[in-house]
Amino acid sequence: MPTPPWVRLKGCVILTAMSMELTFLGTGTSVGIPMIGCHCPVCSSANPRNIRRRTSLYVKTEKVALVIDTPPDFRQQMLRNPISTLDAVLFTHKHADHVHGLDDVRVYSDAQGPIDCYAAPETAAKLRMSFSYIFEAGNRIDGIPKLLLHEIDSPFQLFGRTIVPVPLMHGKERILGYRIGNFAYLTDCSGVPDESLDLLGGLEILVIDGLRFRPHPHPRPHPPPRRF
Numbered sequence: 001m002p003t004p005p006w007v008r009l010k011g012c013v014i015l016t017a018m019s020m021e022l023t024f025l026g027t028g029t030s031v032g033i034p035m036i037g038c039h040c041p042v043c044s045s046a047n048p049r050n051i052r053r054r055t056s057l058y059v060k061t062e063k064v065a066l067v068i069d070t071p072p073d074f075r076q077q078m079l080r081n082p083i084s085t086l087d088a089v090l091f092t093h094k095h096a097d098h099v100h101g102l103d104d105v106r107v108y109s110d111a112q113g114p115i116d117c118y119a120a121p122e123t124a125a126k127l128r129m130s131f132s133y134i135f136e137a138g139n140r141i142d143g144i145p146k147l148l149l150h151e152i153d154s155p156f157q158l159f160g161r162t163i164v165p166v167p168l169m170h171g172k173e174r175i176l177g178y179r180i181g182n183f184a185y186l187t188d189c190s191g192v193p194d195e196s197l198d199l200l201g202g203l204e205i206l207v208i209d210g211l212r213f214r215p216h217p218h219p220r221p222h223p224p225p226r227r228f
C-alpha cells in the first residue's frame with residue numbers, strides 16, 4: 001500500500017505533496033472549539049480532535065515559508081508546532097478570527113527583518129485601520145511587527161513561486177482563496193464565482209471548508225453559554 005502523503009503531529013495534519021508541506025494550524029469556527037462558556041458535549045469533550053483553533057495554514061516549500069491568515073490563536077499555533085521560519089503572510093479576508101494574531105508576527109520580523117504581507121485592497125485597508133500602530137509607524141519603532149503590506153488582485157511571485165489569488169464568496173462578501181502550484185486553499189467559502197473556477201483547474205489538492213448545505217440561522221444553533 002502506498003505511503004499516504006500526510007502525517008499527524010501533535011494533532012495537526014501535515015500534508016506533504018508537490019515538494020510542499022502543509023500544516024493545518026487551525027480548522028475551527030470563528031470562536032474556536034471549545035467555545036468559551038459552553039458546556040455542550042463537543043466543548044466538554046476530552047477528544048483532542050474537538051480542540052479546533054481558529055483557521056490558519058502554514059505552507060513550507062523549499063524556497064518559502066508562509067502562513068495564510070494570523071488568527072487570535074497564532075502565537076499558540078506557532079509555538080505548538082513549532083515553527084521558527086516565516087517569510088510571508090497571505091490574508092484571505094479582514095475578519096477578526098483571521099487577522100487578530102498579527103501582532104505576534106513581531107517575533108519573526110525581529111529575527112528576520114520586515115515580513116511581506118499580501119491582501120486584497122479592502123482587507124489591506126482594514127488592516128491599516130485595525131493595526132494603525134504598526135502601519136502608521138512605518139517600521140521605524142521597536143516593539144512592533146515590521147511589515148510590508150502589499151495589495152494584490154492578480155497572481156504574483158513570492159520567492160520564485162507563483163501565488164494565485166482566487167476570489168470567493170463568503171456570504172455577501174468577496175474574499176480570497178489562494179492557489180500555489182497544484183494546491184488550493186479556500187476557507188470561509190460559501191460560493192465560488194464562475195470566473196474563479198477557471199483558476200482551479202488541474203488541482204491535485206483542494207482544501208475547502210464545508211459546514212452544511214442549508215444556510216444556518218443567526219444566532220447559531222449552538223447552546224448559549226451558561227452563566228459563569
Ligand SMILES: [Zn+2]
Binds near residue numbers: 035041042044222223
Ligand atoms: Zn459547545
Ligand SMILES: [Zn+2]
Binds near residue numbers: 095
Ligand atoms: Zn470570515
